[in-house]
Amino acid sequence: MNLLFVIHNWVGYAPHGGTEVHAITLVEALAQTENNQVYVLFPDTKTASDCNNYILFNIKNKTFKQINLSYPVTSDCYSHQEFFAKFEFILLQQNIDIVHIFHLIRFPLNTPLIAKKAGAKVIISVFDYYLICQQFNFLTENKIFCNYPNITISTCDLCLKQNFNSQAGTQNTRRNTISQILYYADAVHYLCHDQYNRFIIAYPYLQDKLNLIMGLGIGAFFTEQDIPNKLNNFALPLKVACVGNFDTNKGAELIIQIIDYYQSTQQNIEFHIYGDVRYPYSDILPSANKNVKVHGQYTPEELPNLLQQCHIALFASIWPETFVLALSEVWSCGLIPVAPNIGAFRERITHGKNGFLYELTDYGSIITILDNFLKMTTESFLNLLKQVSKVQYPSLESNINQYLALYTHIQKAKYELNTLELLSRVIIEEHHIETRHIETYLEIQQLPDPQQPIPPIPENKHLLYKAWQYYKQQGLLSTIKRSVNYTWQRIQKI
Template sequence: MRILHILHQYLPEKVGGVELYTRTLARYQVEQGDEPVIFTPAAHNPHWSQPQLEDGVRVYRVPVGERAATAVFRSNFHHPTLVDAYKQVQQRERPHLVHLQHLMGLPWQLAQAITAPLVITLHDYWYLCANAQLITNYDNTICQGPKAWLNCARCALARAGRPQTLPLIPALAPLFGYRHWQLRRVWQQAHTLIAPSQFTANVHRQMGMAADKIEVIPHGIQVPTTLLARQPHEGLHIAYIGGLSWQKGVHLLIAAMNQLPHTGVRLSIFGDTAVFPDYVAQLRQQAAHPGIVFHGRLPHEQLWHALADIDLLVHPTLWYETSSLIIQEALAAKVPVLASRIGAIQERLCDGVDGFYFPPGDEQALLALLRRFINNPTLVEQLRSNIQPVTTLAQHVDMVTAVYNKAAQSPSD
């Protein structure tokens, strides 16, 4: 099957969860004998019409120049260059199926030009929220959905650095209503909407997305054939692995760590320090415990080595994450997890069996759990022995392929 993947940005220019997922899925599809093709915007690529062959995957990178956040937002409404480029690629490749990974920064006219059966993955909440995460820009709280689009306009002004321009809110609100209407047309044309968790599916259903189109398929991971042996060390080694942004809650973990004894416990923080430098500077200033070390971004090829040296992974997120590969990877490496009880994270652990939950944002509850591990050195091993196998990449791809086959065989509208 020839599958055309569409997404808003791609490696190596941009590195994120959707990009890594798409590359992993496409590579696996090559191994299965399929023909994956990728269509994506890029800053510069004068020879875009000649696809680059990467691990057997043809990648079309259409040049759009450097775009700030406002330009990316405007591109959803109108970008004829991307529409024309997509039509050329579609005509040349003649895909049997299109898998829309993300439409951010791409015009919805492009989606409306798709002629093959369409499958969409709901990697975040972008179809419901221009901020994609259901977190408000004006007070950093969870959003429960649009209220006559006025809160959406307020959120956009706050993100643009103009939180005081309140008189503009009523004028901007219809723009977000129009955005919702156009994106509704996009997902309505899809055969299936893949949600990586039941929580993600429920949020989209509650906000009006067609329940009969949504299918829950958990993400899978590539587990090494042989896991690395645990590295012996003294004391308790805690780790955070992921993005360094406010909504990830790393400041709560540091605050709890600062209250632990200065010996016998250490915290390794793995994450790109360049994406949100102001927040990282605050974290560095906050970190008073001598055992806290910032290691920078962890290359994926080094992940399993890092996990072999960790006793406990902490995931203190504050937002409605749709999934968490790092939790699955930690469990695959037999590393117990402490995580916020929020969003899809609630589906990833069996509380008290392979890890523990704590209320999101509750520094004292997290501190109490960490002290519990310090006071009971055998607790890590107890939890490790309870960890069950996680969903593998092969299992995930089998489920996605089944969706593809149903979509490809369904009668066209």
């Protein structure tokens, strides 16, 4: 099986998070199977904006290939002829069976459709909300959760105007395009039920697709046999760990407020920061408090030893996180999580049992929870550790087995060759005179009510429309020739 993973970043190229950690673990495990050839395509850039260069990484052979573009893929790019031509060439040259999309940031939005055009099966994993909104974590210009889905499309347009200087109608147009992308995907992978529920509000037909809801696995677990060692370390000062990237969307400002509060009360408590501390917090934290220790970045293998003396893990994300790999990591080290009552935290943590939840509108409740830990008895802490030892979360092995089962199922599914459907995918290339530095976009069929979630465009009507547009631009002979050539390629792959 030949697999290509498309991802927005790679470990070692730019600051990374749980998505990249999960991806590198997965592809390395898959590459160990003799019959699998595994490739990763990612942008060679350290910024989130324009990108001229990409890297194709052969996981098994550890070889890299640079892919250079003469004009960049921009942050709001739907289509890019030069990238699409090179991307399709890679798929055909490497005989790729399945393209697994991990993220489309820094890629043209229609990239999955080009994979379908080349005859590959497509799986889309959604690690955040980029396929609902360009502001992928639902934060407004003021860094406040926008409260999706309890907002209108017009509110989205106002927010996008402030954040990206977008035009009116941008959100409706973008979701219309993504509706078609998801419609043609062979499967969609979500990380939790909360995320799945938010997606089907935007795209209701996704309920009828092949969906996988699976969190990210780790390699270690906290068991009853580990409780005595953890209990022996339960003594003042209370040690609070903040694990993962330390940034605004992760609640860095709130955590600093909590640190400042305990500095003023002079209570016996320490804060330990593990992970990449982003600017400007990298300048603030070292001088914030003598009870703050910044440990820097870590590898998953190092974390159990680093967290051995800690008691609590404090999370402060200000948006509905989709899984939070760090939550599984701190549980596996025997820490009690304290987290906001939103997104994956609300779904995974049972308040008062294996952790504690607080409301984003009531930050003072964090102080109440931490104060209770400062005066907590050993017996109460023991009861919490027992509950943590019973927490169920995915293992790396279960992740890999579920992915392999999905790949096998998808690969065995036969295409129903439909000439009009093939033509509709061919036309994605947008045949016209190419002009450099001018982005081209798919012609979007506007829906009547922009404030309603966008349904999929009826397939037959959509395909006939695309075929007719291609015929008008290229003529009958070109239409027939392209259809026959591409149909033959698809038959050979089957």
